[in-house]
Amino acid sequence: MLFKEVIGQSIVKNRLIRQYREGRGPHALLLSGPEGCGKLAMAWSLADYLLCRQPGDEDACGVCPACRRVKKLGHPDLHFSFPVIRKSESTTCNDYLEEWSRMLQQGAYFGLSDWIDQISSEAKSPIIPDAEGDNILNQMMVTSYEGGYKVLVMWLPERMTSSAANNLLKFLEEPTPKTVAILVSDHPDQILPTILSRTQQVEMFRLSDAEVAEALESRNGLDASTARQVARIAGGSYLAALRYIQIDNATDEFFEQFVALMRMAYARDVMGLQRWTDKISAWNRERQKMFLGYAQNMIRENFVYNFRRPELNYMNDREAAFALKFAKFINERNVVGFMEELGHVQKDIEQNVNARTVFFDAALRITILLRK
């Protein structure tokens, strides 16, 4: 993968390129930042850049034999480690290379839940197992096949077993020249401090709505206005945007559920809200998170609608027709409360709190907020 295929993030790209070109790139790097901002894409591109035989000032060449092998995940000096389902004591990431390759070839924008779907039909929690720790040492402690760098890309190091972590630590403590470990983490706070202290942390931030919209147009063929609308719901995550467009008629369904919630909350129809909660709770977590993103966007749009400045609004015809009557209920007394309420729900859902309780409590608070 090339840097130019990574969406946005030009500050991080330039910084990494400069550091390694000037020979002062860290031996161990930790890329952190919100899901969907492109950390794994960045790691893969950097690996390509380091292994490319004729790297330019801004990117790997993309055509040399090394670049071609990196693209196909067949470069002997590039090793990927990632969470897997342990089948036996000897399970390593090598046992999952086919699935991993399939996943990466679809673009390096995916999350743990997508990866679990790819490798298991059951709800299991993948780890970087003990044997993978030995595997890393075996792969990284030998001299490079091609005489250049040896690169380890580890996705989600927070999921390492302690034995695997010890092996990684050995590697980090005794760096051999021209080896680079790139760790990609959603939760750096869950990584062992001894490992953290040996890495240089590079924080990546959410993408801008414009960057996500541009990517949706150029990569996914969305028209400009749909792309802009999806980008606003995705909250700076290209991954969230991808998930959103993969659901058939997501906007229609989310719109209907949003309207149902507001109507029943206004009517204080507690039985109805209970049924609504049952329905939303049956969705998977990703869908719930997307709906919450959609609902926050609708609150914002309806608040803005009151200013009568159509150029500031991004709604489709159905949403705009609803706003005609609904917008007056979203005002300066309750808009912050709404956003906070929906934000709390989102956080709870991410932390696996019982969805039924969280959504029903929120629905009840919305009945109060609507009267403010």
Ligand SMILES: [Zn+2]
């Ligand atoms: Zn190249």
